[in-house]
Amino acid sequence: MTQQDFTIRKKNNWPWLVALVAVIIIAGLGWHFIAQQRQTVTFSTTLKVHFEPAMAGEQRLIEYVGEHIAPDYGIKLEAVGLQDPVQADRAVAAGEYAATVYQHQWWLKQVVDANKFELTPAIPLFQWAFGIYSDRYGAIDQLPQGAEIVVPNDGANQGQALWLLQRIGLIGLDPAVEPRTAKLKDINSNPHNFNFKELDLLTMPRALNSVDAAIGYVSQFDAGKVPREKGILFPPAPKTFASQLVIGTPYLADENIEKLRQAFADPRLQQWLKETSDPLVKGVLVPVSAD
Incomplete structure (x- = not known):
């Protein structure tokens, strides 16, 4: 029986450490890029506002504000229909759209909790019958x-x-x-x-x-x-389910986003909801109640 010469070598873990560090750096750079991208989003005076295509009254509401109110605030509105409401919220959070008008606070909470979007309900717009x-x-x-x-x-x-x-x-x-x-x-x-x-x-x-x-x-x-x-x-439609103008939280201070909020808060909108004879709106979208 002869003794075999051998050497015990300690396993080198450094390639795994390098890979882990690389993943952390890449992830950090990714978040940094997203943060930088959000910070550099600025809105022009033409603002895209989302509505659900199945809800024709929402489109009419955006068009009314765009034609009769928004010009007084120095902005133009473009009504954008996207059937998937969660993707619409994602687009608002990313600054691709200026706002949505389709959701009440309880739906918004459900979406935010599930997706961690940074969204803020700015003002109640109408109540769904x-x-x-x-x-x-x-x-x-x-x-x-x-x-x-x-x-x-x-x-x-x-x-x-x-x-x-x-x-x-x-x-x-x-x-x-x-x-x-x-x-x-x-x-x-x-x-x-x-x-x-x-x-x-x-x-x-x-x-x-x-x-x-x-x-x-x-x-x-x-x-x-x-x-x-x-x-x-x-x-009677309760105010707690009033549909909200929802804006991406990082953009609340943007000059044109503030003009958008002011345009939708203009009392002419609530007066129109009260008086309109448009069959897609009358009895469907009602003015925001006191409670």
Whole structure:
């Protein structure tokens, strides 16, 4: 038996350390670049304002402000339709759009919490008419035991639907939960044994003839050609669900963004919402209430 000569060599970890340092540096440079890019965003006097294409009244509102109010503040508005609301919020946070007009504070919170966008609700603009529709019954008190009711499947608008049912005494919600953000699991009293079904807001009009009732925005039922006579309850729109002018937080001090905020805060907008006969706006977007 012969003894083999060998040498024990300590494993060299420096390539991994170099790689780790490189990743950290690259990440840091990336964040630095993004921060620098945000700091250098400046807005011209022509400002892009987002609306949801399915909500034609939003486009009319931006066009009204653009034609009748914005010129007095030295700016022009371009209404931009983008169907994906989260991507629209991303574009506002990145400074690609000046603002959006489509969302209430509860939806905005949901989006910000999930995506960490830096967005600020500047002012309430209007309140969405919201109601209960039925193809089968003419009044809310006609809904039978075990009625099948459709509510929105997104958290923010589902909360609005359930809060509405609680306010009129048809269900009870867990008192430990903020009612405007409630989910179906938070129902703790259902004396009529309603059977709730979740659907996307845009599909509700098509499903109305297969359920007992559906709860959603007037604008979406209008878009689905559902007559307003099918509405069995239209409660006053609460201010807490008022749609907001939402602006990217890093750009609040921008001169033209401030002019944009002033234009939408001009009292002529609320007066127009009150008096307009435009069928895409009247009874769909209502003036901001006192409470």
